[in-house]
Amino acid sequence: MAFTAESLPKAIQLSVSSVFLLAGIGAMMNVLPGRLVRCIDRARTLKESSERLSEAESIEYGLLKKRMQLVTSSIELLASSTLAIATVVAMIFLSVILKLNLSQVVAPLFVAAMLMLMVSTINFLREIRLASRQLKDSLSIPVQSVQ
Template sequence: MLPAAETARDVAQIIQLAVAPVFLLAGIGAFLNVCASRLARIVDRAREVTPRLLASRGSEHDQYVSDLRVLDRRMALVSRAISLTVLSAVLVCAVVVLLFSASLVGLHAATAIALLFIGSMISLASGFFIFLVETRVAARALRISQDILEHEPDGSGSE
């Protein structure tokens, strides 16, 4: 017989306790999906620009080099955000395992559980912050110049 969890009711309470972190894992998974999709788009864009870079000369070549540098930075940022977010998910999994283990065998692991959860939140927040930085880098790289926005195709001035 299990020392701390002797009845089905005890096991049900343990499961209820572990459900909240599992919902957190679902949210983390959704964020990882967004990050992975963003990374795939960045990689696709880099693959599109690379042949153009090799075939270009002069200022056009310099622009493609600049574009690839931005894409490389964005790839690094998204990859870092993914790594931190995955670390957060692993720490949440450790929290769930410890919650079950501690309850089933009577282990006193409250401090470890709290520290793992704090570590998970710090890692997740860091991943979100780096993702924010990446979106800012992307937005800055894609700014449309005022000359283009103010250009009037027919030259008449107004419609």
């Protein structure tokens, strides 16, 4: 079970796609907190503007809460996926260096990471749809003139 000079390049070669995947997840992780902060700020503004929300404000507040849940869930799934992928990369290195067959652990872990990434992306798309609906609804409300 000796480590050879050929082992390291092989391990790197096997883990490159996973590392690129981590970069893509990082890009998504950069977008989501900004969306969450905007929802939180708007919800705070609604709550602070009056003690009792109008019907339209209550609907908007409900949509904001749902959007916050979707973004938070998406962030949690991305973080979990990142941990799973990092574990896959570590196991690939261990497998090559120690000459162990860890494929029965690596394959399901990678599939789990992909499933988490897919669900996270679905949540992200659902949040975008809600935000678009919210914008559309706010633009269709007639603006009352101030006299």
